[in-house]
Amino acid sequence: MPNTSEFKSSPQDVTFTACPAFSIEALSSPLAVREVLSDVMMRLKGLHLDAEECETVELVLAEVLNNVVEHAYPTPDGAGPIWVDCVHRDNGLHIRVCDNGRVMPGETLPTGHIRVPDRDVDDLPEGGFGWFLIQDLARDVRYERHGQQNRLEFRIAVAFGTPRPS
């Protein structure tokens, strides 16, 4: 497991949140992305996120995982492991996604710009929306190549001031 101390559940996390830290491991495939998303959303139920917050978490994580499936483990390379770690803190959900696949081009995050042409349908982009959505909806997005591993961390600014369970 690529767990470092930052993403391990500290006694504080367990005591003060309705959603203890968790880790999920999956083998990369488009259907595995669905399963991981459904698992994550189930585990977050204790936070009582509203519908819009749930949509944001699911969309950002979907885009990050799709990117791993498509680009870190492209078809000729075969499937590989994906690790998702999630910790709830005062300023939101901290999520880290790791894989042992291909490095991000230039070892850096794509900027995620969308170019919308004036009116010419043929020029409309059919891709590139994913990184735009990640950069737009997530905070503190960080990418690091650690040895043979990709690590992408981000924060989703939801579940502030969630009441502590009694």
Place this chain on the structure above:
Amino acid sequence: MDILARTEGDICIVAVRDARIDAAAALDFKEAVRESTEDAPPQVILDLTRVGFIDSSGLGAIVAIMKHLAPERKLVLAGLTPPVAKVFKLTRMDSVFAIFMTLEEALRAEHV
């Protein structure tokens, strides 16, 4: 991918009956809509009432379908649920498509 196409006069209505247009479904979805609109009239309405989740792959597929249908046929979107509408708005694709809240509104507009 579960879709159902029917033609009413000069309008083809393609209803998506799956709840997700995501990376796992995008290719199938694109193919299924292309096939069902091969002999479609000039107006095609994509009814998304039942779709509760779309990601960038699904969005890309809808853009590809619109480009495929153009210029002879026009693609109109109807019945966007809040999570689907949000993705179109964030990516500014809501300025590219004709979008109606409900299928009824889309039909009324297209019949004029």
